Amino acid sequence: MHTQGAEQTHHAPTGDRPAPLRPGRLPRHLTGDLGASLVVFLVAVPLSLGIAVASGAPLIAGVIAAVVGGIVAGLLGGSAVQVSGPAAGLTIIVADLVLTYGWRITCFITVLAGVVQLALGAFRVARAALAVSPAVIHGMLAGVGVTIALAQLHVVLGGDPQSSAVANVAELPQQIAHNHTPAVAVGVVTVAIMFAWPRIPALGRLRPRRIPAALVAVGTATAVATVGDWPVERVSLPDSLAQAWTGPALPEAGQVHGIVVAVATVALVASVESLLCAIAVDRMHDGPRVRLNRELTGQGAANIASGALGGLPIAGVIVRSTTNATAGGRTPLSAILHGVWVLAFVALFAPAVELIPMAALAGLLVFIGLQMVKVAHLRDLSRHREISVYLVTLTAVVVLGLLEGVLIGLALAVLVSLRRLTRVTVLTEERGGRWHVVVQGSLTFLGVPQVTQVLREIPTGARVDLDLHVDFMDHAAFESIHAWRVDHERTGGHVDIDEVHENWYERNSMQAPPSAKTPPHGLARWWAPWGMRRGYEAGDPISGMLLAGAQEYHASTAERMRSLMGRLAHHQDPKALFITCADARVVPNLITASGPGDLFTLRNVGNLVPRWNSDPSDDSTAAAIEYAVSVLGVPSIVVCGHSHCGAMKALLEGAPQDSDDAELGRVGRWLRHAGPILERSGPLTDAVPAAESVRRLSQANVVQQLENLLTHPAVRQRHEAGLLELTGMYFDLETAMVHVLDERREHFAAVPAHVLPEQHGDEDQDRPREHQPR
CATH class of the missing domain: 3.30.750.24 (STAS domain)
Incomplete structure (x- = not known):
């Protein structure tokens, strides 16, 4: 019996598209997105200015990129919570491009990189970008972080960064010994607050850590420098956006080859960083999963707009995205609003922005650069024996440059993979x-x-x-x-x-x-x-087989399930309550091709559902049904019987139902709940083979339990409202075939092997495979 139900109301959807908004849902999401957008805005302003400084670009370019990344990528992208903007991972690339070609041609490169991203998204090759080894990606980002930290440390110490990371290291002792200007105090205050703020304990209901550390650090350094009237270099913004706009310029004929390489580099790094960031933040919420190709298309459109308006290249930013998810953002509205707040703040409060010391932004970048070297990545890569790829890539990026370091890292990753292939x-x-x-x-x-x-x-x-x-x-x-x-x-x-x-x-x-x-x-x-x-x-002990099975699971499956179970650990959203027999030969997840989190399973002898307020009462079964329907809000209940059921055989043979002294007295009393089944199954004479009698009784049992379910108030109310479907199934042990009860409850029909789950077209290809719905 299939009764089509409406959408589930209790849990956020995990499919590709957001569920329709229902009464009571819009205010909750709107409030969360609004609050999260304000928090992300407070983080974005100082980060955007700092990245512009480190890139050698005009300061307003960082603001433009933050606004465009929030609004355009938020509107057109495929992630629910990712926030895009100027990214630290692109800093070295942009700085080199500005130094080589100038700012306007760098804007032209950004536009072309966006066009490449649009093409990649249109041809649906987003997954190909994820083929790059994570060890190379993390090593590249760590190398970029070290390079940024070394360069900006000179600014914090009152000097100027050198031409390379090696030169910065060589010049550092001289810088420490001879530069002691007020800018040093500003930079040191900024770095110290960035390190200390996340570690401040909560004071009762007062939780200082909820205020972004970047805002506190830059705000404090600015206040100290302003009150003390220290002679330090400060942020300088143009008087108007019209004055700020520079726009892209065409390169000269002799620069075409270098431009092509630069466009490919910016597009590749921005795409991979954005896609990895989107997948990472997907683990922080239970809403719609990211559509990778759409996200890549949104990033491309944002880069075209940013480059055309004179902004920095754009990518998904892990700091802003995790802040957004943690602060309660659940839809792209939070990213869009954050871009609106950045634009409004800079337009209305430019004098306040111009009080920020450049040394404070440099201190912020030193901290961010060091944070890009993540100990967690080191542990994970060491466990997977890829630490050598990470360290070589990091070192090569710092010593030789970004492109050279990535190529060396990729080559080493290929060699490591080939070696594993032969092992x-x-x-x-x-x-x-x-x-x-x-x-x-x-x-x-x-x-x-x-x-x-x-x-x-x-x-x-x-x-x-x-x-x-x-x-x-x-x-x-x-x-x-x-x-x-x-x-x-x-x-x-x-x-x-x-x-x-x-x-x-x-x-x-x-x-x-x-x-x-x-x-x-x-x-x-x-x-x-x-x-x-x-x-x-x-003769082997069963306990030994259990332990051996657990060892096999750890060796072959646990590692691959860790990411999935990490998402499911704190929340369950089953698609069905599956009621079946305790028989060891019936494996619900196997016969329904379902995985962890799909089925809320209730098993007992004979897959029985005692009627509401039955005598004797059964709180265990009733509690499971009540929890699944009223708390978890499952949209479906399945009752599954099976052939050769021992409970049905006992019912046919007349199991003792009244004697407390009988060896199986409790089984007999339990089978009282199956009393009406014998009448429903029809006459079972001696002429009917025993196996056929059990089959008829088992199938009649499924129909009876579906009716018993409707005596439970919670089930009946949701079923009559069209919110809950009831399905009968029967598993034939000998043929290993699943049968389903037809709409009129007249017979069970085998599910044909050629019926497969409906495919959802190209959209499923956008989604990371571990998040695809069944």
Whole structure:
């Protein structure tokens, strides 16, 4: 029975498009977005000015980029909470471009980079930008951060930055020894507050850390310099926007080659940084997932507008985006409003902005640069054995330059990947004359000699369990293993092959001649029972199998699930309450192809739903239904029965229902709730085979439990309002087929294998794969 329901009302959607606004939702989102936009605005103003200073661009260029990034990228982008603007990761590139070509040609490069981003988004290749190794990206950003910090540290100390990071390091002792101007005090105050402010404890209800540290640091330094009337260089803004506009200029003919390289560099770095930032902040909210191609298109449009108006290149900024998500922003409105506030503030309060000392902005950039070297990235990359790529990229960016450093990092990342491709581990263990061999890694022709050598050392005639924990197997590897297996079995041995992840050997062996003496019956998948895997013996302790299963999970699955479970850890939004039997042969997530968080599962003997206020009462089942419907707001309830159900067999045989002394007395009393089923199933005479009787009874049981559900007030109210659908399912153990109850509750029909989940066109391709809905 399918009754189509309306949209769920209790939880934010996790699909691609925001759910329609409903009564009570608009004010909540509007309030959160408005508050978040003000917080992000307070962070954006000093950061935008500081990045403009570090880039060697006009100060107003940072303001223009902040305004355009907020409004244009917010309107046209594909992320709900990402905030775009001038990014520290582009600082070195822009500074070099300004020094080489001048500011107006740099604006022209920004416009062309935006056009490239628009083309990449139109051709739907956003995911290709994510193919760059994270170790290279993080190493590049860390190198940029170190370079910025070294350059701006000279400004904090009252001097001027040198031409390169190496020169900045060499000149630093001289700078420390001989420059002691008021600008030094301003810079030191700024850096000290940036470090100390996030660590100030809460004082009762007063939580100082809610005020952005950048605002406090720059505001305090400005106040100290103004009250003390210190002779320091301050921010200088143009008298009007018309005066500020410079606009792009065409390059000379001899500069075309360099311009092409610059456009590609800006487009690539801005795109990758924006997409990585968008995916990162997706973990901080439960709203719509980012559409990568649309986000790339929005970034391209923003860069075209920023370059045309004389602004800096734009990218998604992790500091502003995380601030937005933390402050309660949930829709692009917060990013758009933040851009409006920046424009209004600079237009109306330009004199206040011009009080800011340049040394305060330099101190802010020193702190930001150091923050770009993240210890968390070091730990993660070290765990994945990619720390060498990170460190080499960082060093090369600082010493040689951004483009050279990235190319070196990419080359090293490719070499590391090739080395991993050739790595294979072979472990052997002999127990009681039975050999257990585990092959792990990527099994290519390069690993064949190592595997063959180990296999040839196994004694003739031995029984062998060969576990292939491989993520790839080429034809050469298959032929070597298959040839060994054939030879081993011809000489009296026995080989069981178990493939844990992909059935590489099985697929190849289907095309090979059946020369093996015994069939490869050990081809178990991850869903197979223990007895079909891992050399399980009848006498092995079950606790050992549980621990072995947990070890296998940690080795093969936990790492890949960590990101998903991190998002689900603090919030559940199941799509259905799934009521089924406690029978160990029924695995709900397997037969519905669902994952963690999809099903709120209720299991009991016979998948029974006691009627509301039944006697005897059952608070456990009623509580689960009440919680799923009233608290979690599930839009669907499924009752799933199955063939060969022990509870239905007991009901047919007349389980004792009244004796407290009977061994199964409690089972009998529980089966009182199934009393009406015998009447519904029709006459079951001795002429009807036992299996057919159980089938009829199990299917009648599903229909009865759907009716029992409607006696629960919460279920009935939501069902009658069209907010909840009820579905009956039946799982045939012998055929492993799922059947669904038709609309009129007359019969169960098998779900045909060719019916697949509806595809959502190109929009699904925009979304990171771990966030796609089922």
